[in-house]
Amino acid sequence: MTDGPRSHRPHPRTPTPAPARTGGHAVVVGGGIAGTTAALALADAGLRVTLLEGRPRLGGLAFSFRRGELTVDNGQHVYLRCCTAYRWFLDRIDAAALAPLQDRLDVPVIDAAKPEGRRLGRLRRDALPVPLHLARSLTTYPHLSLADRARVGRAALALKRLDPADPALDTQDFGSWLTAHGQSARAVRALWDLVGVATLNAVAGDASLGLAAMVFKTGLLSDPGAADIGWARVPLGDLHDRLARRALDAAGVRTETRTRVTSVSAHPSGGWSVQAPGETLEADAVVLAVPQREAYDLLPAGALDAPRRLLDIGTAPILNVHVVYDRKVLTGPFFAALGTPVQWVFDRTDASGLTDGQYLAVSQSAAHDEIDQPVAVLRERYLPELERLLPLARGARVRDFFVTRERTATFAPAPGVGRLRPGSRTGAPGLYLAGAWTATGWPATMESAVRSGVGAADAALRALGRPRPRRPFAFEEAA
Structure with a gap:
């Protein structure tokens, strides 16, 4: 799936008359x-x-600003099909067509730490009922061992039995619960934190079990299409x-x-x-x-x-790294990464108004260690990592590199x-x-x-x- 052109706008509609005011x-x-x-x-x-x-x-x-000829979002924001209230909001402001959902969950995941070189896996769903909708994806997910895949399934079933509204869950951390349910450090990094850091803005060990249970039960274990991803084009x-x-x-x-x-x-x-x-x-x-x-x-x-x-x-930061290349280096709309500081990368070319080259936004949640680092330090760290992940970036010229920082982006889900x-x-x-x-x-x-x-x-x-x-x-x- 690719981003739509920035020039796309919904047809103007006649504004709904404001309701009659009855005092107050x-x-x-x-x-x-x-x-x-x-x-x-x-x-x-x-x-x-x-x-x-x-x-x-x-x-x-969740705003935009101008940088030269670009229109830049301060950070990459996505939502899921299970976000029914935000979807209502988009409808209410006549914006749903500008932030469509995937037809079916499909997340490319690149592991850059494999000895044999970068390896691509995918988290995607099938048209099957829960929990079978993710079974084929997990059994073929190359970033987990065979033993980890089996243990992930058992932990998911245990998670499904939890009640996120139980106050006792709020006193526990998600990381300890995962360890107690047989999840290896590799499984936490390659699956649980891959999803959890992006949605909770915290690694598993720093996150409330109650909030984590809510995220995974609602997004992955409630309805087959609940985790389909939407974002603004x-x-x-x-x-x-x-x-x-x-x-x-x-x-x-x-x-x-x-x-x-x-x-x-x-x-x-x-x-x-x-x-x-x-x-x-x-x-x-x-x-x-x-x-x-x-x-x-x-x-x-x-x-x-x-x-x-x-x-x-408490509050938790989010750092966004913005890179403008002189050519196309990413063929899909986004991907997630393992074995690298890079978390999620999105193509924002069309949305920004860029007409030549490609503009990528790197979204870094729970960025406590990086939020105040100088741009030069971040440039030295992230450009080589993007080259490792994206072979087409190795010969590309970087036209612009800048960062946006939200030091209090969210409340800390501790x-x-x-x-x-x-x-x-x-x-x-x-x-x-x-x-x-x-x-x-x-x-x-x-x-x-x-x-x-x-x-x-x-x-x-x-x-x-x-x-x-x-x-x-x-x-x-x-x-």
């Missing part, structure tokens, strides 16, 4: 995916909504800023960027005041859809029983994080929380962000006595 004003603080979702959900239910974002754009940590800014803003406008949401909220306070008689430079907004409901540390600064006294727990939620993540409702009537870091049951993903926004909006609508629109995905509000 909600203010959403934060214009990332969570905040945008909350604003749309509240407006769809008939509330008057104001969305305030401190940055000059919407989209939070256009810049992320086209989705999360341009099309999101158009959807907000059509829904009647007042959207203000470059507007950083300085305080949120409750009225003794009910309702809220939201203070921004030059303006005070009065609201019946407020959704704080900002990072946990910013939420901590804005929360009024008494809103959470133990607000300092928000500061105990054991014990579950008890720190608050639900959407606070102890202050009319004040709600949203963000991928809240208690959605998911790791820090775009799916978690959408679910949090819907949860906060639904909690506000319930408190205001408003009907909640039906949506084509299951959602249980976190308590």
Whole structure:
């Protein structure tokens, strides 16, 4: 499967008229995916909504910027077919055609550490029921020994029996569980971490067993197509800023960027005041859809029983290495790698607007050791590794090399994080929380962000006595 041309856009449709307003004003603080979702959900239910974002754009940590003639995503973001809430969000902003899913899971995996040279394997599914859909792929996966393949199957069946909502699982680390279930260090690197690092932003030994069980049960052991991969064939800014803003406008949401909220306070008689430079907004409901540390600064006294727990939620970095070659060096849309520092590589040529050569984005999750290293050091490390993985790169000229760094890209999914993540409702009537870091049951993903926004909006609508629109995905509000 190849990326579509950047010039592809869906046909403009007549905006759906905004629902009739029936009184009530909600203010959403934060214009990332969570905040945008909350604003749309509240407006769809008939509330008057104001969305305030401190940055000059919407989209939070999934955004684009210009570098010369290129449009660059700050990092590579993907989603899976099981991400039903994010898929709803894409439909809601009329963007689904720009971020299509694979017809069937197919991940090329190159091992560069084999003595005989690079070796290609594939993780792909067949049109069979779970767990047979992955059986043929695992039995022929060359990066595991015969003994490891058998033990992987037994561990997967044991994982399927776990309940990710069990609080006891949150106190354990995934790595220890894998070791106790016969998984070798090689199996952890070649399979469990290959998937887990990309979805959890942590290696198995640093990840909560509860979150890991949720990822693997939902993505690989629930439905045959659950792990089919989708990604944007256009810049992320086209989705999360341009099309999101158009959807907000059509829904009647007042959207203000470059507007950083300085305080949120409750009225003794009910309702809220939201203070921004030059303006005070009065609201019946407020959704704080900002990072946990910013939420901590804005929360009024008494809103959470133990607000300092928000500061105990750690963060994890993601580093992205961007390389522009003078020729095509990768023939497929992406691949994953073993036996090398390189994790995942994506072809972003068409999406960036590049018309000559090829632009690759190397996505490095859990990049604690590299996030602050100089560009020159990273260049010396990654260009030779890409040449090892991609023979066509060995004679290619590098036109550009740069990095993007998100030092607090996600919350750290460490054991014990579950008890720190608050639900959407606070102890202050009319004040709600949203963000991928809240208690959605998911790791820090775009799916978690959408679910949090819907949860906060639904909690506000319930408190205001408003009907909640039906949506084509299951959602249980976190308590």
